[in-house]
Amino acid sequence: MAPILLNCMGNDHNEYIKQLVQVKNPYLDTMEEDILYHFSLGTKTHNLPEMFGDIKFVCVGGSSNRMKAFAQFIHQELEMPGNPEEVSDICEATDRYCMYKVGPVLSMSHGMGVPSISIMLHELIKLLHHAQCRDVVLFRLGTSGGVGLAPGTVVVTDKAVDYSFLAQFEQVVLGKVVTRSTELDEEVANELLQCSSELQNFPTVIGNTLCTHDFYEGQGRLDGALCSFSHEDKLEYLRKAYEAGVRNIEMESSVFAAMCRICGLKAAVVCVALLDRFEGDQITSSHDVLVEYQQRPQVLVSHFIKKRLGRAV
Numbered sequence: 139m140a141p142i143l144l145n146c147m148g149n150d151h152n153e154y155i156k157q158l159v160q161v162k163n164p165y166l167d168t169m170e171e172d173i174l175y176h177f178s179l180g181t182k183t184h185n186l187p188e189m190f191g192d193i194k195f196v197c198v199g200g201s202s203n204r205m206k207a208f209a210q211f212i213h214q215e216l217e218m219p220g221n222p223e224e225v226s227d228i229c230e231a232t233d234r235y236c237m238y239k240v241g242p243v244l245s246m247s248h249g250m251g252v253p254s255i256s257i258m259l260h261e262l263i264k265l266l267h268h269a270q271c272r273d274v275v276l277f278r279l280g281t282s283g284g285v286g287l288a289p290g291t292v293v294v295t296d297k298a299v300d301y302s303f304l305a306q307f308e309q310v311v312l313g314k315v316v317t318r319s320t321e322l323d324e325e326v327a328n329e330l331l332q333c334s335s336e337l338q339n340f341p342t343v344i345g346n347t348l349c350t351h352d353f354y355e356g357q358g359r360l361d362g363a364l365c366s367f368s369h370e371d372k373l374e375y376l377r378k379a380y381e382a383g384v385r386n387i388e389m390e391s392s393v394f395a396a397m398c399r400i401c402g403l404k405a406a407v408v409c410v411a412l413l414d415r416f417e418g419d420q421i422t423s424s425h426d427v428l429v430e431y432q433q434r435p436q437v438l439v440s441h442f443i444k445k446r447l448g449r450a451v
């Protein structure tokens with residue numbers, strides 16, 4: 139089946155992002171009410187502009203504990219009034235995702251994999267649209283497997299690429315493959331790299347991110363319940379990935395990049411490498427080391443936010 143290329147932003151991208159958050163669905167305007175089912179929020183039951191209209195930064199990541207920790211961390215960093223320990227989960231009526239709002243920052247979990255983050259992004263983008271938010275920047279703060287990188291290195295994604303190292307995301311719609319561009323905002327990526335150089339001992343690179351639909355065979359691991367290839371096959375694929383500019387592997391960047399781009403949202407993917415996949419598959423670092431690694435994307439994005447708000451020292 140020939141893919142349909144839907145790179146709809148083109149040269150208008152920069153103009154577009156100055157506007158309100160755009161949804162690309164004419165049917166939404168005809169609906170009397172929009173229920174954001176997985177967030178337990180809705181346009182009739184909640185005053186979304188009042189609750190969320192001042193949001194400027196949205197940070198998402200797989201784990202609910204990590205995103206609660208980020209909400210508490212940014213609360214301290216922005217010196218918000220009140221106790222950071224008391225941040226409350228806006229989506230507590232559902233256990234699908236968690237959501238914390240700290241001043242202009244929204245921190246949300248998205249679960250693991252493309253289907254989970256894609257559902258969350260549909261509802262998040264509609265939420266930002268209904269709330270009439272403007273000039274919002276989105277960040278995915280994640281973990282990943284490094285490709286030729288020392289563990290602990292932070293990768294700011296240039297392009298999110300698929301299994302054949304193309305910067306595209308394929309979505310099946312009504313039985314047809316719709317292909318969307320996964321290019322991310324270059325300016326935000328460069329600003330993040332600049333921020334990393336202002337932090338002490340903060341190894342950071344810009345590179346392509348391979349987005350897969352599985353953690354084991356899908357990422358060329360030899361330690362899953364199934365393995366249909368050899369060690370040499372794995373190394374050859376990783377070498378090809380490296381040559382194509384891939385520096386890390388994770389599981390959500392492509393749909394995140396594609397959906398944000400189509401809706402005119404500036405976005406960046408910032409993931410720490412937990413291991414070097416040329417060296418192995420199992421994640422063997424201690425709990426404390428892994429916790430510290432996971433904080434690195436949070437520290438970098440917090441520095442970016444503080445600089446944008448004129449609060450960095």
Ligand SMILES: O=P(O)(O)O[C@H]1O[C@H](CO)[C@@H](O)[C@H]1O
Nearest residue numbers: 199200250251280281388389
């Ligand atoms: O650390 P998070 O954000 O969960 O992301 C990475 O970790 C998970 C796999 O362990 C996948 O979701 C992958 O994308």
Ligand SMILES: O=c1cc[nH]c(=O)[nH]1
Nearest residue numbers: 281282283387388389
């Ligand atoms: O190797 C890894 C580590 C974290 N997340 C992934 O998707 N892959």
